[in-house]
Amino acid sequence: MSHLVCQYCSHRNTGAESRCTHCGGPLKAAEKLLAAASGPVVSGTAEAAVAGAANVVKGVEKTVAKHIPWRIGIIGVVVLAVLGFFGIRACSLPTLSLATADPSRSLPVALRTAAQCERPDGATRTTKCVIGANDPLLLGGIAGGRPMAFTMAVLPPDRLIETLGQWRTAGGVTVADGPVFAAIGPTSTVWFADQRTGFRLETEAFSGRAAAQTFLARTGLGVTGRP
Structure with a gap:
């Protein structure tokens, strides 16, 4: 079974992933990606190579913008929940202590x-x-x-x-x-x-x-x- 390669970051993925495990980009068979990438190099057109690199950067930026924010949001919610839990406990402890000492x-x-x-x-x-x-x-x-x-x-x-x-x-x-x-x-x-x-x-x-x-x-x- 051939490796699947990310179209954006060129990360090799194995298994049955439908998206890149590194950046979340779309995958393509290694042979097809190699053929597509070798075209501009063989022709010797420097502009095409630069344009390809620019497309890769844009793809990575879109992927990061799409996937990172919701992860940060989840982390923020978890942190707030933990702080709220300990805040409630800190506020309730003195009351419990005073009640016990009555x-x-x-x-x-x-x-x-x-x-x-x-x-x-x-x-x-x-x-x-x-x-x-x-x-x-x-x-x-x-x-x-x-x-x-x-x-x-x-x-x-x-x-x-x-x-x-x-x-x-x-x-x-x-x-x-x-x-x-x-x-x-x-x-x-x-x-x-x-x-x-x-x-x-x-x-x-x-x-x-x-x-x-x-x-x-x-x-x-x-x-x-x-x-």
Whole structure:
């Protein structure tokens, strides 16, 4: 099988291509192209040779103008699509991060319903909450007849580990120590942390150790393996 040669760039093509794989120009059998090209050379007419070369250049220019722009257009669309995808992800990441760090999502339902919380502190990301003195969670005077305040935050792993180390060595009573940590401090405060989420909670002092234990039971914070 003879080679097919491009009429514009003289590129030899093999196989069953209908257009030149190099420039997209029309193909012609090698023998026919050779005969056509040798005519002006044999006759010795320099003008004919120059005219043939000029035709080849024009053909290449037309082929490039015809085939290149749509390829550039496709590349441009792909680039814009990729940039748009990463732009959307970049804009959405901070929102997802803030939603994950919202400490109120880690509160038990009873405690989340009873507490009135302020906006998180911008510097420490610590949220302060207060339970009303007459709320059922504080029945029996476990808070001495006054409102009970507590703070909560979502800490990075290193800070949470540091906090747990301080609580464990403070001389309190540990109620649970695993993925969920709960303890009653020396001054009858309640300490709680979830090592799986980084959530930390600390209350003011209750009227005694038994009162703090009652609060843990009512809120569900002291349940080992709490989800």
